[in-house]
Amino acid sequence: MVFCQDLKESALDYFNKQEWKAAEKTYKQYLKNAPKDSLAWYNLAISNFKTHDYKSAIKHFTKARENNFPAPNIVIGLSKTYAEQGDKENLMKTLSHGADNGLATYSLLTKDASFTKYQNYPDFKAILDKVALNAYPCLGQSNYRHFDFWIGEWDVFVNNRKVGENSITMAQGGCAIHENYKTAGNYAGQSINFYDPIDKKWHQHWVGSGGDVYNYLETRREEGLLQFESKFMGPNGNISLSRLTFTLKEDGTVRQLFENSTDEGKTWTPSFDGLYKKKQ
Incomplete structure (x- = not known):
């Protein structure tokens, strides 16, 4: 032995x-x-x-x-x-x-x-x-693929004026989507987006260079559409609601609409209405 x-x-x-x-x-x-x-x-x-x-x-x-x-x-x-x-x-x-x-x-x-x-x-x-x-x-798995319409290299426009660029990439073997946003100025930010099989909802966690933090949770999901809501703290320290809606348009562009509410979602005021166009 x-x-x-x-x-x-x-x-x-x-x-x-x-x-x-x-x-x-x-x-x-x-x-x-x-x-x-x-x-x-x-x-x-x-x-x-x-x-x-x-x-x-x-x-x-x-x-x-x-x-x-x-x-x-x-x-x-x-x-x-x-x-x-x-x-x-x-x-x-x-x-x-x-x-x-x-x-x-x-x-x-x-x-x-x-x-x-x-x-x-x-x-x-x-x-x-x-x-x-x-x-x-x-x-x-289709639930994880719902937000793929946002993936790409984009120029972001508001009222036909370019305001930023956004790189949206698949991450972690397709289980997440990573966002890297930048403007011509100082402001930039990143988010991680993912589908949670426990609550069966999409989440977006955003951190911006201005100290802004949003923990968005899906409130609506349809073909070519995904909507989130999150609490956020304004410059004065007040807590408000943000609603974020992504909509895929027929021409392949994507609309990103931010709305804010100070009355717990009874009324909403647009704060950013952007159009994503694929980089040429």
């Missing part, structure tokens, strides 16, 4: 030092006495891959899977091996099965050199779409 443990430690030491041939040899010796060690099978397969012994890599990734090594690692290991072999059929079959079972390694599939030459294949792209939804589930 001591000898077996020594072999395991030696194999891991070779593996960590990337001495792949020595790791292969030592893991094979160790596994004769410890055939249920899934990590050892996996590390042996990686060592095979690194020495371009792809046939052995496939065999040993399979042994690791039979001994319950985590499925995503096996899928990626086998897929990289098939990719390097040029075995497109087994590559797509393995990745497709993985995607159907929750594979979420989107970044790896788009950046790993083993998959570069497959990026433009339609079936690989279809698999990537599935993996992206596994990795970023908000992308595939």
Whole structure:
């Protein structure tokens, strides 16, 4: 048993030092006495891959899977091996099965050199779409996509006069929308916008360079429209209500209307009526 443990430690030491041939040899010796060690099978397969012994890599990734090594690692290991072999059929079959079972390694599939030459294949792209939804589930849920009409690079106009620029970008895998607003003067601000699955409403948290803070909560949602309300503190310290409405227009522009109320929402007075036009 001591000898077996020594072999395991030696194999891991070779593996960590990337001495792949020595790791292969030592893991094979160790596994004769410890055939249920899934990590050892996996590390042996990686060592095979690194020495371009792809046939052995496939065999040993399979042994690791039979001994319950985590499925995503096996899928990626086998897929990289098939990719390097040029075995497109087994590559797509393995990745497709993985995607159907929750594979979420989107970044790896788009950046790993083993998959570069497959990026433009339609079936690989279809698999990537599935993996992206596994990795970023908000992308595939309509509630999180309701405010996408605001995403873009915009010039902001009031009465046909440009008053600012706003960069609206998708954030956190599609689970949020980030706003970065600036004017030609000193004023600027940012907000984070997101759908909360607990209260089932959209929220906007805004902070401006003038010390203004708004915590908007959705009050109305329709196709191409989203409305919020928030309390805010005016310059005199009084607390009022703000209503913020975004409306997508037929020409692709977006209207942003701010209204204020000093009587708890009984009456509203417009304070900003802006039109967003996509930058050319």
